Amino acid sequence: MSNEARKVLEVKGVCKDFGGLRALDDVDLDVREGEIVALIGPNGAGKTTFFNCITGIYTPTFGEVNIDPTGDGFKRINGIKTNYVTEMGMARTFQNIRLFPSMSVIENVMIGCHCRTKASFLGAIFRDPRTKKEEQETIIKSYELLKELGLEQFADELACNLPYGAQRRLEIARALATDPFLLLLDEPAAGMNPQETLALEGLIVSIKEKHNISVLLIEHDMKMVMSLSDRIFVLEYGREIAHGTPQEVSENPAVIKAYLGEDLDA
Amino acid sequence: MEGLKKSLLVSLWFMFLTLPIVGVFVNTIDDVVIWRLERVLYVGICTFFLSFLWRFMISKKEAGAKRDEETGEEQISAFGKILANPSFYYPLLAGVLVFALLFPQLFSMYQVNIMISALIYVVLGLGLNIVVGLAGLLDLGYVAFYAVGAYSYALMNLYWGVNFWVALPIGALLGALCGIILGFPVLRLRGDYLAIVTLGFGEIIRLVLENWGDFTHGPSGIANIPRPDFFGLFTGLSNSIHFMYYLMIVLVIFTIFIVNRLKNSRIGRAWQALREDEIACQAMGIDKVKTKLMAFSIGATWAGLVGVVFAAKTSFINPASFTFLESAIILSIVVLGGMGSILGVILGALVLMLLPEYLRAFSEYRMLVFGATMVLVMVFRPQGLVRDVRKKIDIAAVRKALGGANE
């Protein structure tokens, strides 16, 4: 990926305090158009907190989060409510799967279409042709997304009855339904076996290409991170200790120390 | 044997508990102590048998939960299966409709009057069902909007002579407006706080009605509220009651229609998602406050609407009709019927409103039974009488449509 591509997300000096604890300390990060960027670090390094800060679930204590979805300048989005962040085009998945358990699989994806559809409550009551058409389009779009993620045979099932790996993929389908320019994946391969992880890798690349989006992912599976990412950012104790290409990062002494000191498996 | 011992202990425990409340009555004015120990014994005997039933039900519930876990599917009752079959469903529906239309011809005016009240509660239940059942917001001050509707008609009629038909939409609008005004600040709150704040609001409205004597006539209320007049037709008490009855039937059908459409729409879907996981919902781009506010105010609209009808029906209202107890009754209709289920709420309203009327002897025990029902339903059948079923998305049709396009 060329370095000249424009930045779609730019995070500068973000800090987050919980009481006296500084969970994130001066973190810089950027994602360019069409890139897959990974955010790695030992458990408790603040990766999910970082996601929460840029998606409006937490408000950063200091720092700036800027996005540029269309190429006509940056918009500052810290402190903006989560649903507006999603509307602006950053969609995320959750580390501890948060589907709507007693809704069907296709309905879960249809919820993702909510912010791209308009039917008001009057529309719901009168069911005018426009509302009907919109509803039909929503269903078709959702079904196609399910197909893309290999979930179409489950469309009618309740989300809570899906196998684990399928639930993770459903989260991705649901996030894609919001038409994002940047997809934030929080440990998409957690709990998957090596074959599933490999398949997921291919899936992420094909999604990126097909929907023409960028991806920022948190992941512990180093093999996946190394082969998938264009660039990697490394967090430890809320601080950014390194960033660069997979090659650069894997040779960085600070990173080696952080990982070997804490987590031999990684 | 083990069970016998357990039940014996339970019954002794309840006899101990009820001893000073049921067994003794102290008349402090004449300093007389009245002993009613035999009642404590009845309590003991009843609880002895009930405790067997309790344990049986608990074990059945646990077995059911385990079975659901194993099969991954919830059991659908025979009743549900019959309803799902259109060849039963439509004739049944037609039968109910015919019965409803003929009701005033078949029964006395007294019965019709009771039925009107029950239908009012059907609409109230359906309205609250939007808030509690569909959107999952526990509103304990629902009766406040009912009061707003009733008082808006009564007061507008008293001061400006506004007639029923004009008041009907105004009452509904005022209900919606109050829903928005009250909802806007409180809907940010977590579920249980919301319950208490709405309860507080409900009580504030009632207390204001009670104390603002110059305007609302205070606790003595407003009398002589006219019944609806329909181009001079339906004059006389019996005719106008019949007219009210048909009006309520129309309103009920209208409500069912609208609630059903809302439920199976983009908005209804957002409500359910919000009920299941607020954070995930917001991460999907759904505006939490806006969506909740919509549920809250649409729910309030129905209360405002039937409030007007209530005022016209009784032709006398006072703040005592709008206590927290009333909110609790409407809530128990929704809970007993089955949160979210339209059919369930209708059945719930009819059961809870008509049974006490026909079991006059037990009418004192009405609220006792309501309270117990709420607890028992929550413990043993949280889905209520009728489990809420959402309309399924027709996947086969989608596949067909897509298949046709691709090939």
Add this chain to the structure above:
Amino acid sequence: MDYFLELFFSGLTRGSIYALIALGYTMVYGIIELINFAHGEIYMIGAFVGLTVAGVLTSFGFPATSIMVLASMAAIVYAAAYGYTLEKIAYRPLRSAPRLSPLISAIGMSIFLQNYVMLAQTSDFISFPSLTPEFAFLDKYSSTIGSSDFLIIVVAAVVMVLLTLFIKFTRMGKAMRATAQNRKMAMLVGVNVDQVISVTFIVGSSLAAVGGVLIASHIGQINFFIGFIAGIKAFTAAVLGGIGSVPGAMLGGLILGWTESFCTGYVSSDYEDVFAFALLVIILIFRPSGLLGKAPIQKV
């Protein structure tokens, strides 16, 4: 100044009672995150048990002081027993149910208990004998503070100190705090959570009964409905102080007592209950975590 002092002490008296009831709400909420809607009814039942026991003992000709002590003891024991049973029947089977279920069950229990007492006793107000002895040393100040006010303030203060010591220093108190922080973790390190929850209900209910008997004897009449209003107000106090926080409940109770007393004294007595409800609504909207409570961090 005298009028101010009178209002100050009447506010303090009310506030102490609210605080006693609020403690029950706050402790239960701290542990199982449930607004125990039926808590006000426990308080009412405490008052009724106090009344019947006092009545029976009077008819047997017991001396006044022993009646006061025995009636209060009975009220505490019974309230504790009711609280314990309430938890077992209406809340324990719903431990893992969605959040609204136990709340609805609690509302049901509240309605049930109100009507149970109404049907078993009466729907009218019953006069409650004054159980408070006259303190001679208060004669000089009788215009600002009465004997029963004095008794309520002292008893409430003593009970709250005891409760604080109990939570701080006993084994059970520690287990309670641990359960409140993280129930699963407490269970894993060997805390008997069921027992802790039962004890919480028992302690909370006993405190409510103390409040019930004191206020009934102070006001001189009770009926089946007193628990509802008192419950809401005590809940307001608990939220005001920060629900889940024990010192918060005490502080909240006092502030609410004073607010009501001064507002009715200087503004208008018609809207006495409106002040409390309005205060509740305002706090929940602007500072839902209360004065001493901590805003929870949302885990995602």
